[in-house]
Amino acid sequence: xxxxxxxxxxxxxxxxxxxxxxxxxxxxxxxxxxxxxxxxxxxxxxxxxxxxxxxxxxxxxxxxxxxxxxxxxxxxxxxxxxxxxxxxxxxxxxxxxxxxxxxxxxxxxxxxxxxxxxxxxxxxxxxxxxxxxxxxxxxxxxxxxxxxxxxxxxxxxxxxxxxxxxxxxxxxxxxxxxxxxxxxxxxxxxxxxxxxxxxxxxxxxxxxxxxxxxxxxxxxxxxxxxxxxxxxxxxxxxxxxxxxxxxxxxxxxxxxxxxxxxxxxxxxxxxxxxxxxxxxxxxxxxxxxxxxxxxxxxxxxxxxxxxxxxxxxxxxxxxxxxxxxxxxxxxxxxxxxxxxxxxxxxxxxxxxxxxxxxxxxxxxxxxxxxxxxxxxxxxxxxxxxxxxxxxxxxxxxxxxxxxxxxxxxxxxxxxxxxxxxxxxxxxxxxxxxxxxxxxxxxxxxxxxxxxxxxxxxxxxxxxxxxxxxxxxxxxxxxxxxxxxxxxxxxxxxxxxxxxx
Amino acid sequence: xxxxxxxxxxxxxxxxxxxxxxxxxxxxxxxxxxxxxxxxxxxxxxxxxxxxxxxxxxxxxxxxxxxxxxxxxxxxxxxxxxxxxxxxxxxxxxxxxxxxxxxxxxxxxxxxxxxxxxxxxxxxxxxxxxxxxxxxxxxxxxxxxxxxxxxxxxxxxxxxxxxxxxxxxxxxxxxxxxxxxxxxxxxxxxxxxxxxxxxxxxxxxxxxxxxxxxxxxxxxxxxxxxxxxxxxxxxxxxxxxxxxxxxxxxxxxxxxxxxxxxxxxxxxxxxxxxxxxxxxxxxxxxxxxxxxxxxxxxxxxxxxxxxxxxxxxxxxxxxxxxxxxxxxxxxxxxxxxxxxxxxxxxxxxxxxxxxxxxxxxxxxxxxxxxxxxxxxxxxxxxxxxxxxxxxxxxxxxxxxxxxxxxxxxxxxxxxxxxxxxxxxxxxxxxxxxxxxxxxxxxxxxxxxxxxxxxxxxxxxxxxxxxxxxxxxxxxxxxxxxxxxxxxxxxxxx
Numbered sequence: 001x002x003x004x005x006x007x008x009x010x011x012x013x014x015x016x017x018x019x020x021x022x023x024x025x026x027x028x029x030x031x032x033x034x035x036x037x038x039x040x041x042x043x044x045x046x047x048x049x050x051x052x053x054x055x056x057x058x059x060x061x062x063x064x065x066x067x068x069x070x071x072x073x074x075x076x077x078x079x080x081x082x083x084x085x086x087x088x089x090x091x092x093x094x095x096x097x098x099x100x101x102x103x104x105x106x107x108x109x110x111x112x113x114x115x116x117x118x119x120x121x122x123x124x125x126x127x128x129x130x131x132x133x134x135x136x137x138x139x140x141x142x143x144x145x146x147x148x149x150x151x152x153x154x155x156x157x158x159x160x161x162x163x164x165x166x167x168x169x170x171x172x173x174x175x176x177x178x179x180x181x182x183x184x185x186x187x188x189x190x191x192x193x194x195x196x197x198x199x200x201x202x203x204x205x206x207x208x209x210x211x212x213x214x215x216x217x218x219x220x221x222x223x224x225x226x227x228x229x230x231x232x233x234x235x236x237x238x239x240x241x242x243x244x245x246x247x248x249x250x251x252x253x254x255x256x257x258x259x260x261x262x263x264x265x266x267x268x269x270x271x272x273x274x275x276x277x278x279x280x281x282x283x284x285x286x287x288x289x290x291x292x293x294x295x296x297x298x299x300x301x302x303x304x305x306x307x308x309x310x311x312x313x314x315x316x317x318x319x320x321x322x323x324x325x326x327x328x329x330x331x332x333x334x335x336x337x338x339x340x341x342x343x344x345x346x347x348x349x350x351x352x353x354x355x356x357x358x359x360x361x362x363x364x365x366x367x368x369x370x371x372x373x374x375x376x377x378x379x380x381x382x383x384x385x386x387x388x389x390x391x392x393x394x395x396x397x398x399x400x401x402x403x404x405x406x407x408x409x410x411x412x413x414x415x416x417x418x419x420x421x422x423x424x425x426x427x428x429x430x431x432x433x434x435x436x437x438x439x440x441x442x443x444x445x446x447x448x449x450x451x452x453x454x455x456x457x458x459x460x461x462x463x464x465x466x467x468x469x470x471x472x473x474x475x476x477x478x479x480x481x482x483x484x485x486x487x488x489x490x491x492x493x494x495x496x497x498x499x500x
Numbered sequence: 501x502x503x504x505x506x507x508x509x510x511x512x513x514x515x516x517x518x519x520x521x522x523x524x525x526x527x528x529x530x531x532x533x534x535x536x537x538x539x540x541x542x543x544x545x546x547x548x549x550x551x552x553x554x555x556x557x558x559x560x561x562x563x564x565x566x567x568x569x570x571x572x573x574x575x576x577x578x579x580x581x582x583x584x585x586x587x588x589x590x591x592x593x594x595x596x597x598x599x600x601x602x603x604x605x606x607x608x609x610x611x612x613x614x615x616x617x618x619x620x621x622x623x624x625x626x627x628x629x630x631x632x633x634x635x636x637x638x639x640x641x642x643x644x645x646x647x648x649x650x651x652x653x654x655x656x657x658x659x660x661x662x663x664x665x666x667x668x669x670x671x672x673x674x675x676x677x678x679x680x681x682x683x684x685x686x687x688x689x690x691x692x693x694x695x696x697x698x699x700x701x702x703x704x705x706x707x708x709x710x711x712x713x714x715x716x717x718x719x720x721x722x723x724x725x726x727x728x729x730x731x732x733x734x735x736x737x738x739x740x741x742x743x744x745x746x747x748x749x750x751x752x753x754x755x756x757x758x759x760x761x762x763x764x765x766x767x768x769x770x771x772x773x774x775x776x777x778x779x780x781x782x783x784x785x786x787x788x789x790x791x792x793x794x795x796x797x798x799x800x801x802x803x804x805x806x807x808x809x810x811x812x813x814x815x816x817x818x819x820x821x822x823x824x825x826x827x828x829x830x831x832x833x834x835x836x837x838x839x840x841x842x843x844x845x846x847x848x849x850x851x852x853x854x855x856x857x858x859x860x861x862x863x864x865x866x867x868x869x870x871x872x873x874x875x876x877x878x879x880x881x882x883x884x885x886x887x888x889x890x891x892x893x894x895x896x897x898x899x900x901x902x903x904x905x906x907x908x909x910x911x912x913x914x915x916x917x918x919x920x921x922x923x924x925x926x927x928x929x930x931x932x933x934x935x936x937x938x939x940x941x942x943x944x945x946x947x948x949x950x951x952x953x954x955x956x957x958x959x960x961x962x963x964x965x966x967x968x969x970x971x972x973x974x975x976x977x978x979x980x981x982x983x984x985x986x987x988x989x990x991x992x993x
Contacts, residue, residue, distance in 0.1 A: 039600055043830040045593065046580045046602055046699040048734050082826050084873070086850055093829020145834065273873035275882060278705035278823055280735050 001241065004206045005233050006213075007169045007199055008123075008161035011176055012154045013186040014130070014194040015058045021129045021153035022049030022096065029192050033146035037132075041151045043091035048279050051080075055153040058185035059103045059127050060285060060293045062155060065183045065300055066107030066122055071290045073106035078126075080280045083272040088145050089132035097156075099274045102126035103283065109159075109179060110302065111171040112320055120172045121160040127283075128154050149193075155185070161200065161210070166229035170222050173197055174324075181373070182301055182326040196220045199229055202246070203236045211236070212246040216253050216260055228253035232260050304329050312351035321359050325373040331380045332358045338384020339391065350391065357387060361401070365408055377411040378404060379420025386426055393439040393486040395430060403429065439486040441493065444477070447485070448493050451476045462498060470494070502530060502662040503990070506571055506719040509665060513560055513570040520560070520570030524553040524614050527572050531617065531663045534993060538639045538648075540657040542577050543585045544617035552614045559612055568726055569612030574664035576655050577618040578625055579710075580699040581605045584615070588701045589623040589633040589651075592831045592838045592857035602699020603731045604668060604710050611726050616664050619654030623859045624828065625675055625703040627651050628931040631922050632861040639918070640683060641991040642957050646915040649679030649931075655713045656683040661993045666714040666723050670700055672707045673816055673939055674911070674932030677947035680713055681910035681960020684949045686977065686987055687713045688720045691967050692942035693738040695724075696731030702827040704820035705736070707939055716987050717948065717977035721745035724970065745971050749978045753798070753904075761798030762979045768794055769804035769903030774934050774962075780913040786951030786959035787909045790980070794907070797979055802903050806895045811888045812937040813929055818872050818885035819940075824862075825869025831857065864925065893941040900966045905976055909934055910947040910960035938964040948977050949986040958989075 020027055023040035040047045063074045081099035104125035111118050130152040135144035157176065163169045177195055180186040188195050197219045202211035216232060219225045231253075236246050248266040253259075299307070301323045308319035308329075322332045335354045340346055362376065362383065369377075383404065390400045406429075407421045418425065430436055438444060452459055455476055461469035477490045501509075501518060512518050528546050535541050549572070556570035580586045580598035582605075587593045601609065609615075622632040630638040630653025638653040640646040641661040648657040652669030656679035659667050669676040671689035680687025689711040700710055710727060714720040722745075729742030752758070754765035770791065775784065795801060833839035833853030840852030858866070872881035899906060911931055921928040938945045944967070947960035961980075965973040981987050 042835055044580070044600065044836070045586065045588065045596065045598075045701040045830070046697075048698050050733060050735055084826050084829060086829065086832060088832075088834045088846065091830060091835065093832060094826050271875045273826070273870065273875075273878075275822060275826070275873055275878070278736075279702075 002206060003203045003233075003237050005164055005166075005229075006161045006202045006204060006210060007163040007166075007229060008213075009159045009163070009169060009172060010198040010200070011157045011159075011173065012130075012196050012198075013157060013176075013180045015055050015153040015155055015185055016187055017052055017054040017058070017153050019052060019054075020151035021052050021055045021127065023151055025151065027152050029189075031148055033135075033144065033148060035148065037147035037150060041091065042147055043093075049096060049277075051280060051283065052153060055127055056103070056283065056285065057289075057293055058153075059125065059155055060290055061183050061185055061297060062125055062157070062180065063104035063107060064290070064294050064297060065179060066104070066109060066125075068302075069294055069297065069300070071287075071294070073104055074285060074290060075101055075103055075105060076285050076287075077101065078103040078283045078285075080127075080277045080283065081274045082277045083274055085270050085272060087131070087134075088143065089134045089147070089150065091132065091147060091150055095129060095131060096277055096280070097128035098126035101282075103285070109172060109175050111168060111175045113167055113171050118162075118168065120162045120168075120175075123158040123160050125155050125157045128156055130154050155180075161202075166226045166233070169199060169229055170226050173222055173225055178325045179301065183297060190220050193220060197225055199225060199232075201229055201232045201236070203233060203240070212248050214246065214249045214251050214260075216251050217263065219253060224253060224255055227255075227258055228260055231258055235260065301326075301329075312355075313348045314351060314355050318355045318359060321363070322355060327374040327376075328358070328363065331362070331376055334380025335384040335387065338381045339387040353391065354384070354387060357383065361404060369412065376420065377408045379422075382407065382421035382423065382426060385423045389426070389430075393437055393489065395435055396437055396487070399435050399437075403435075434484070436484060437486045438481050438484045439489050441489060444481070444485060444489050444493055447480045448477055448490070448497060451480060452497065459498065470498075501526060504665075505715055506568075506665050506722050509571055510567045514565065520553040520556040520572075520614060521550055523570065524549050524572050524616070527616055527664060531658070534661065534663060537644060537993075538641055538657045538661070538663075539636050540620055540638055540654045540663060541574070541617040542587055542589070542620050542635050542654070545584070548583070549614055549616055552609075556612045556614060566611050567722065568608070570614065571612075572614045572616045572665060573608055573723075574616045574619050574655060574658045574667040575605060575608075576621055576652050576668050576670055578621060578670050578701045579605050579668060580701065581615060581618070584618060586618065586701070587635070588625070589621040589635060590858065590862070591634040593701075594634060594838065596837050600699065603696035603733065604727050605699065607726050608668075616658075619652070619658055619667060621654050622651035622675075623862050624701070624824070625651040625670060625672055625708075626824070626861050626865055628674060628678055628928050629916070629918075629921065630654065630657075630679070631918065632859055634859060637918055640915045640957075641993050642683065643915065643955070645917055646957065647682070647918055649682035649911070649915065651675040651679075652687075652713060653679045656680055656685060656687075659683070659685050659713050659715060661991050666712060666719055668710060668727075669713045670708060670710050671939065672703050672709075672820060674935035676711045676713060677910050677935045677945055677960065677962060678931055680947040681949075681962075682915040682958065684952075684958030684960075684986070684989060684991075685713055685715060686717055686720050686946065686948050686981075687711065688724060688946045688970065688974070689939070689944060690724060690728060690970050691738075691944045693736050694728045694740075694944070694968070694970070696729075696734040696737040698731055698733040698737075702823075704823040705827060706823060707816075707820060717946075717974050717981050718746065718749060720946075721749055721971075721974045721978070724974075728970075740968070743971060745974050748971050748975050751975060753976065753979075757798060763794060763976060764798035766794070766799040766905065766976060767802055767903040768799050769802050769899050769906045771804050771806045771809065771899070771906060771908055773806050773809040774908035778912050778930065778933070779909060780953070782953035783909050783911070783913060783959050786953070787907075787961055790950035790961045790984075791907060793984060794976075794980060797983060799976075804899045804903060804906065806892075806899060806937060808888065808891045808895050809933075809937050812892055812940055813933055815885040815888035815892070816932075816936045816940060817868065817929060818881045819889065821865040821869030822873050822882050823869070825866045825873065828858075828862070828866055833857070861925070889940045892937050896938070896941045896943060896964075896966075904965075905969075905973060906938075906964040908962045910962040911935075914953040914955065914957035914959060934962055943967060944970050944973060946973055946977055948980065949989070950984075951986055952989075958986075
């Protein structure tokens with residue numbers, strides 16, 4: 001029987017503010033427990049929350065970025081609400097969140113999968129505070145509470161149930177991850193919990209009514225997201241096909257077993273008793289502020305992709321790969337800049353050359369080494385310089401590849417005094433190893449004169465129509481240049497001289 | 501000296517007629533004589549007080565004092581004061597020593613005031629008789645078999661018998677005005693948002709507001725000038741500069757006013773709803789006489805309607821408990837305060853801690869609040885109550901189109917006997933029937949002494965002004981007190 005999977009994601013992106021959403025305490029990761037929790041964070045009697053303007057600004061930035069910079073999805077007046085429940089790492093006994101009136105309503109994120117481009121609609125994005133952390137080990141049977149994380153600003157981004165496979169869900173999570181990093185509102189560090197997803201998963205007959213969903217909580221890697229959804233979908237199908245029904249529930253994914261397990265069912269669901277927080281006034285956002293935020297956003301991924309396609313004539317695929325994250329695009333543009341001396345005209349072939357290099361060599365290495373998007377072992381300047389030499393015929397493609405690989409490894413092994421290498425290091429290596437190609441036409445012309453004189457037999461064979469003889473002549477010419485002749489130059493001159 | 505007003509004390513301190521240390525000792529001794537009987541103070545710490553007094557004396561000697569430097573003041577135990585036990589009248593916080601100062605405490609400390617002690621109160625400010633305090637009831641200094649009102653009953657019972665020159669109080673439904681009325685002192689609760697709530701332990705955040713309990717309108721003006729003003733730590737505190745409320749105190753209501761008719765031009769509205777059923781005749785007599793006195797001073801009287809007033813108590817007892825149920829969640833035994841000694845697991849710890857740490861009235865309100873916010877009841881109770889709240893605010897808007905101030909009784913009766921209403925919460929809640937409407941609207945209000953009932957117990961006149969009209973209210977009250985001597989009467993203890 002055929003089943004359709006329906007997935008919606010709720011993503012918590014930790015906002016990159018220096019201080020917490022309602023207090024002045026630091027949000028830096030990794031401090032000793034409870035050293036970054038002030039009176040407001042530990043909920044002393046009498047303390048009050050004050051909204052961090054930077055967190056609001058980031059939420060506006062997100063709203064604009066997810067809506068083609070239009071502001072019709074930004075609520076000019078949103079309301080903070082209290083979500084009440086008891087837990088030791090929730091100091092106030094309630095979480096300040098947004099409920100009925102979130103700051104962002106609507107927007108969308110575009111994803112690309114094997115089946116092409118798809119738009120995933122966003123329901124909303126709201127501001128809220130994170131809870132602290134319960135530590136259940138190493139306290140002789142007691143639990144420890146670390147409130148450093150309490151009050152960390154989060155943007156909860158809720159998608160519509162628009163995804164139809166684990167692949168689409170991962171593509172969406174990756175696109176969202178790239179977007180929040182691109183606009184600089186979240187560092188995207190998934191190990192530290194800065195970006196985590198809850199997946200609402202259900203299955204149904206294609207075209208039929210929606211099935212009952214189960215929510216998989218707290219998935220903090222794309223791999224877990226994929227595995228958890230795949231397991232959950234199969235589990236739900238098995239239950240239904242075995243004659244059972246799915247009950248609404250919250251489940252956890254166990255990475256070790258690769259299975260999901262029920263945490264609580266709908267019957268045990270909390271009644272959070274949401275109501276507007278009387279300690280905070282409604283959050284008002286002016287048009288002037290939105291305009292300021294919009295002006296500072298800069299180019300968005302979609303805009304950059306379009307520019308790469310239109311002004312550099314890159315294919316949609318290439319432009320897409322190069323704009324997957326901001327750093328790759330910046331790197332690519334850096335490579336182009338460095339590959340051409342100033343004022344030199346760029347043409348399609350230059351852009352294509354640089355794009356191929358970044359995609360096929362650089363990204364391949366970055367992925368193979370499992371480096372984060374902002375880490376490039378060879379700097380854009382260094383690579384651009386190498387590609388400039390290649391374009392001018394100063395070094396061969398083979399030499400360029402070898403050089404690049406050598407630089408990457410050396411840089412990774414921290415053998416470089418300059419991070420990412422430098423132009424002078426490239427020059428030194430080429431000079432010391434004699435890697436420079438001979439592209440001087442006069443020099444090659446005279447070498448070819450000698451080759452033609454010395455190999456009359458091959459010349460005769462070529463004129464008789466044997467193409468192989470041409471290659472033999474090229475080989476002789478290369479040999480005469482001790483391998484440093486520019487093959488393209490040699491080819492061209494030889495053909496002209498042979499009248500071919 | 502203990503009968504002097506704050507401005508008289510201020511003059512004496514500046515002139516070197518008395519030192520702050522001497523003054524502080526005097527009041528501490530007077531507190532010591534009576535506290536066993538009245539139970540007005542939860543905490544007195546002579547060492548801390550005297551250290552502050554000596555610092556104030558040095559400051560005065562350097563001519564760096566302000567007009568409040570060296571003045572002893574008692575603070576309601578709802579205000580967090582650094583290194584002071586801050587109990588909020590509850591077993592839950594009976595061991596809580598605050599690591600920080602509330603905004604109000606900070607302001608008075610900075611001005612050089614001396615903390616005389618922390619005053620008793622209804623537990624978490626929930627009560628109208630000061631009988632819900634974990635530290636025992638406070639007695640009315642006029643009649644020790646009677647309640648002083650609440651929740652700021654300790655502050656009232658400190659100021660009335662001259663055991664503290666002024667005291668701070670807080671107000672959610674009637675907690676400053678009603679005890680001020682029942683003990684014969686002057687109390688003012690400013691416009692919601694005028695005084696920062698930072699460091700004031702929350703009962704119902706949208707209603708709580710700090711204020712002053714004092715001997716006269718003049719003292720109240722002096723103290724309120726120090727308390728009010730913007731504070732970035734409280735988002736609901738208005739961004740308005742502090743005013744000096746004493747500046748216009750003696751000015752006539754309008755430039756046309758004369759010295760014997762200074763309130764010429766003042767229109768006082770009497771709400772019909774506040775003079776009906778439930779009002780004790782002895783209270784009505786005193787209030788009507790006070791209104792006549794205002795007329796003599798030049799004021800004109802208009803009858804007004806506050807048609808939604810009868811809905812105010814029910815609406816209040818939805819909104820305040822709803823907010824309280826959430827505000828009091830932080831008292832869970834995890835980080836500070838009381839924790840039950842024996843428990844099986846986390847849930848058991850919560851249950852026992854809160855069952856043992858909160859008193860009956862607090863539990864009642866947490867239960868009501870939890871109920872009205874619950875899924876399926878929220879619209880019917882909480883949202884409905886918020887609608888009523890808006891209607892009540894509209895009543896006042898309409899009323900202030902035809903009058904400048906609204907006057908009436910503060911409380912329907914004079915002080916009642918201890919225990920008389922303890923078992924009937926609804927009767928207890930009705931004590932605040934005249935003060936709650938203005939509070940739901942966020943308006944400023946005062947109670948000023950205006951006479952005595954047949955049993956010799958004080959009666960308070962309730963005055964409500966429009967938003968941010970504290971200076972006008974205090975001016976009218978001050979003229980009334982220039983012409984009358986009710987505010988100078990003290991109980992004979």
